[in-house]
Amino acid sequence: MxxxxxxxxxxxxxxxxxxxxxxxxxxxxxxxxxxxxxxxTVENKATTSDVRFVLNWCRLGDQRIKKVLNSYESGRSFTGDYLDAYAIEISNVTKMELQNSKSWYRLDSLPKVLNDAVELANGWQYQIPWFPKMDELNPESVYVYPWSIYCHGTEPTGTELIFVIPKDKMVYYIGTKM
Structure with missing residues (x-):
């Protein structure tokens, strides 16, 4: 037994x-x-169905997507650092539509933390040269939708932002964490 x-x-x-x-x-x-x-890292492989979330997050609706002009999806580091960016051509959007929403901010009137997040997002030109440089744009004609901003103290270390340039019918998304 x-x-x-x-x-x-x-x-x-x-x-x-x-x-x-x-x-x-x-x-x-x-x-x-x-x-x-x-x-x-995957470049210029994103399809319209891959970027639907961008226009749905900011409540513009994915039915406006015409085509994805550029895309960049970096490999993920062990700590989760990444860079994703998309340039999306859309059918239409008006300044009035963006101004009537409390979620969109004009580039020339950003709260401090959002301004810091935009500066963080603007520092990736060496990897995504097609992404617009914020200092070269007319700040009165660019709108930004902050989906998320991750901070260490009061300094952003990661962000997911959606930029719209109504006159060009373009939407730019950037998601980054460092």
């Missing part, structure tokens, strides 16, 4: 050890894949 219990316990622990070993191998394999060949 004692030997039988010992044998059953020994087999149960061996099975548990095998399952645990397989689990550890799978987890290590996933991390190795996601930090090497499975973690690549």
């Amino acid at each position: 004692k030997n039988r219990i010992y044998r059953i316990g020994k087999n149960a622990l061996a099975i548990w050890g095998g399952i645990s070993l397989i689990g550890v191998i799978l987890i290590l394999g996933y991390f190795a894949y996601s930090t090497s060949i499975g973690n690549k």
Whole structure:
């Protein structure tokens, strides 16, 4: 009886050890894949269905999307740092539509934390040269929708912003964390 219990316990622990070993191998394999060949920067591959969230987040509606002109989706670092950006041509948007919403801010009248987030987002020109430089635009004709701003203290370390230039019928999205 004692030997039988010992044998059953020994087999149960061996099975548990095998399952645990397989689990550890799978987890290590996933991390190795996601930090090497499975973690690549993808440029100009986004489709209209990939960027629908941008216009839906800011309540403009994805039915306005004509085409995605540029896209950049960086690989993710182990700590979650990333850069995603899209240039989206839309069918229409008016200044009045944006001015009547309390969620949109004109580029020349931003609260401090949003202004800091715009400056953070504007620092990626070396990776996304097609993204508009904020200091080269007419601030009275550009609107920004802050989807999220992540701060360390009072300094933004990550942001997701949507810019609209009504006269060009363009929407620009940038999501970054550093």
